[in-house]
Amino acid sequence: MASGREQGRDPVAADNCIFCRIVRGEIPSRKVYEDEQILAFHDINPVAPVHFMLIPKEHVESLAHVEERHQQVLGKMLVLAHKLAREQGSPDGFRTIVNTGRIGRQDVFHVHMHVLGGKDPLPGMIQRST
Numbered sequence: 001m002a003s004g005r006e007q008g009r010d011p012v013a014a015d016n017c018i019f020c021r022i023v024r025g026e027i028p029s030r031k032v033y034e035d036e037q038i039l040a041f042h043d044i045n046p047v048a049p050v051h052f053m054l055i056p057k058e059h060v061e062s063l064a065h066v067e068e069r070h071q072q073v074l075g076k077m078l079v080l081a082h083k084l085a086r087e088q089g090s091p092d093g094f095r096t097i098v099n100t101g102r103i104g105r106q107d108v109f110h111v112h113m114h115v116l117g118g119k120d121p122l123p124g125m126i127q128r129s130t
């Protein structure tokens, strides 16, 4: 039988990962959507009136760790975003963010796509540093 690592899931990382624990129901979350591959839930520290995240249920550290076999689930996350954003109260667009690694200031190392929105336009994207 293939080990977790051979299947692309690092069992050690997954055991301690906050988002894997949310997937397993060990940490409560306010669920937005769930299917066999994907979970969406509200961010615990929202930075916009609508702020939830879409994650693959499989533990993948970041967008810098995805492989070709993840194309389908990542594509599905993008396809779901507009329907969920609308349902959550962002009727006319939204912003998606995937922070990646040290440069992207990623805090939780389980790949996730933030969806931000609300009734009014969001602030500008990031401040110019120069």
Ligand code: 5GP
Pocket: 018, 027, 029, 030, 041, 042, 043, 044, 045, 046, 098, 099, 105, 106, 107, 108, 109
């Ligand atoms: P990152 O900076 O890695 O892109 O974003 C991680 C996000 O996860 C942060 O916005 C943070 O508020 C959120 N977060 C961290 N721990 C938890 C948690 O236990 N539950 C929920 N719902 N969100 C969390």
Ligand code: ZN
Pocket: 013, 014, 017, 018, 019, 020, 021, 058, 059, 060, 109, 110
């Ligand atoms: Zn995880």
